[in-house]
Amino acid sequence: MVSTHNKRVSIVLLMFLGTWAFQAVSRVLDEETIVQKHRLWMIQYGRAYVNEAEEGRRFKIFKDNLEYIENFNTLGNQTYELSLNIFADLNNEEFAASHTGYKDLPIAGTSKKSTVFRYENLTDFPPSVDWIQAGAVTNVQNQGDCNCCWAFSAVAAVEAIIQIKTGNLISLSEQQLVDCVDSNDGCSGGWMDNAFHYIVQNQGITSDANYPYKATDKKCDSKKAAVSTVTIHGYEDVPANNEAALLKAVSKQPVSVCLEGASKDFQFYSRGIFTGKCGTSLNHAVTVVGYGTSEDGTKYWLAKNSWGINWGEKGYMRILREIDAPQGLCGIAKKASYPIA
Ligand SMILES: *[C@@H]1O[C@H](CO)[C@@H](O)[C@H](O)[C@H]1NC(C)=O
Numbered sequence: 001m002v003s004t005h006n007k008r009v010s011i012v013l014l015m016f017l018g019t020w021a022f023q024a025v026s027r028v029l030d031e032e033t034i035v036q037k038h039r040l041w042m043i044q045y046g047r048a049y050v051n052e053a054e055e056g057r058r059f060k061i062f063k064d065n066l067e068y069i070e071n072f073n074t075l076g077n078q079t080y081e082l083s084l085n086i087f088a089d090l091n092n093e094e095f096a097a098s099h100t101g102y103k104d105l106p107i108a109g110t111s112k113k114s115t116v117f118r119y120e121n122l123t124d125f126p127p128s129v130d131w132i133q134a135g136a137v138t139n140v141q142n143q144g145d146c147n148c149c150w151a152f153s154a155v156a157a158v159e160a161i162i163q164i165k166t167g168n169l170i171s172l173s174e175q176q177l178v179d180c181v182d183s184n185d186g187c188s189g190g191w192m193d194n195a196f197h198y199i200v201q202n203q204g205i206t207s208d209a210n211y212p213y214k215a216t217d218k219k220c221d222s223k224k225a226a227v228s229t230v231t232i233h234g235y236e237d238v239p240a241n242n243e244a245a246l247l248k249a250v251s252k253q254p255v256s257v258c259l260e261g262a263s264k265d266f267q268f269y270s271r272g273i274f275t276g277k278c279g280t281s282l283n284h285a286v287t288v289v290g291y292g293t294s295e296d297g298t299k300y301w302l303a304k305n306s307w308g309i310n311w312g313e314k315g316y317m318r319i320l321r322e323i324d325a326p327q328g329l330c331g332i333a334k335k336a337s338y339p340i341a
């Protein structure tokens, strides 16, 4: 007993000394630790800076972001977590200005837009839907430094409805939309409805293999754009500000949505169910590819983003569903639409 007791005292003493030593050292090493973290991060993401001044500036931003992320994660009681990711050396203004791209533009034309909501009278839908598992979703892409989230959102919705109708999952061309949809602004922003309108007018969209993504504005390659791989017949809007209507549509096919998705918490989201912070000023677009309820009963939307697989849950985000406001969290139910094949 005595010896066990002594051992326990020694262990406690060691733990105390260890903690004290760790704190003392970590306080001294703090700046150095962050420098190290930054270096490792630069290697991990292949980042190099043009000169020392730029490196200093980026280090400062990295440090601010690191502090924000660690503070957030240690608050506890969060439904989601943040992490240092590929965007760690961008401040939030830079990030929002270069990686989003929903723009409220005039509609290209209403002739291809259906005025009915075909899923209006659906009464029976499953408690959860996952179009990834169903095989209707291609790999997560990375839009890079081009504000064309709208092209990725539209393409994912078209790829899915084609797979649902035909069984063939084909990766389609975002670059064609960036270059050729005149009613949108390419890498300066756009709206999915105008992309759907273009695809109907053009009698199709070509494959990603034929017209690959370049993450920059190019001249429309009309020869490639004329090689139609698949086509759609029209598109419909989900009744606005109605999460119940959005659910009906998503139970039948992936849906393009706009949201306010450029905050720091979006920038560094890594896992869990996103519950804010966000307003409803739409600036980004993603594709809702499912919905469900977590083990603790939290309802969520499953969204495919276009920020690569190192962001979020392998490129996806779960977002709180059925909130106490008609627009939905981050305005996800404000402006949703889907193609008809
Ligand atoms: C944690 O969240 C629960 C439920 O939202 C809340 O009741 C509780 O006060 C929170 N605790 C802290 C420490 O924030």
Ligand SMILES: *[C@@H]1O[C@H](CO)[C@@H](O)[C@H](O)[C@H]1NC(C)=O
Binding pocket: 116, 117, 118, 119, 120, 121
């Ligand atoms: C839904 O049901 C109503 C009432 O029967 C009908 O008028 C309407 O056309 C239906 N909507 C669709 C999209 O079928």
